[in-house]
Amino acid sequence: MEENMTRSLRKGPYVYEKLLKKIEGKKPDDAGVIKTWARSSQIAPEMVGYVFGVHNGREHIEVRVTEDMVGHRLGEFALTRKFHRHGGKMQKELELKQKEAEVNAAKSAKEATDTAKK
Numbered sequence: 168m169e170e171n172m173t174r175s176l177r178k179g180p181y182v183y184e185k186l187l188k189k190i191e192g193k194k195p196d197d198a199g200v201i202k203t204w205a206r207s208s209q210i211a212p213e214m215v216g217y218v219f220g221v222h223n224g225r226e227h228i229e230v231r232v233t234e235d236m237v238g239h240r241l242g243e244f245a246l247t248r249k250f251h252r253h254g255g256k257m258q259k260e261l262e263l264k265q266k267e268a269e270v271n272a273a274k275s276a277k278e279a280t281d282t283a284k285k
Contacts, residue, residue, distance in 0.1 A: 180238070183208035190217055202227050206242030221245035 174181060183205035190198060195216035202220040215234055220227030221241045228245035236244065252258060 180209045180211070181207065182211045186219075187211070187213065190214065200227070200229055203241065206240065206245065208241050210236045210239055210241060212237050223247045 183203070186201070186203055186205060186208055189201050190213065195218075198217055200218050200220045202222070204222045206221060210232055212234075214232045215237065217232055219230050219232065219241060221230050221244065222228075223245045224247050230241065230244045
């Protein structure tokens with residue numbers, strides 16, 4: 168697999184300027200969710216603490232920016248595909264066991280509350 172080409176140091180990181188204008192003069196708590204379609208924009212240190220609604224092609228996924236995310240792209244944190252599950256016989260058996268465990272837990276919780284009431 169080929170290594171990704173990095174952006175020229177002369178140009179600097181690509182940060183979508185409209186995003187910086189939207190957060191300019193606002194505190195992270197007051198800004199709310201800032202909607203954006205700029206998935207390719209890199210996360211700048213000024214963006215730490217803000218919540219961005221990054222579009223994944225269908226909806227906006229809320230992404231709270233932390234210090235660890237600086238230098239990454241916004242699109243990395245809003246997945247475009249949703250994993251449902253793997254199919255097959257083993258998966259059905261696992262789901263059956265899980266449902267049985269949930270039912271048993273609910274029964275035991277109900278019994279515990281019934282005995283506590285008496």
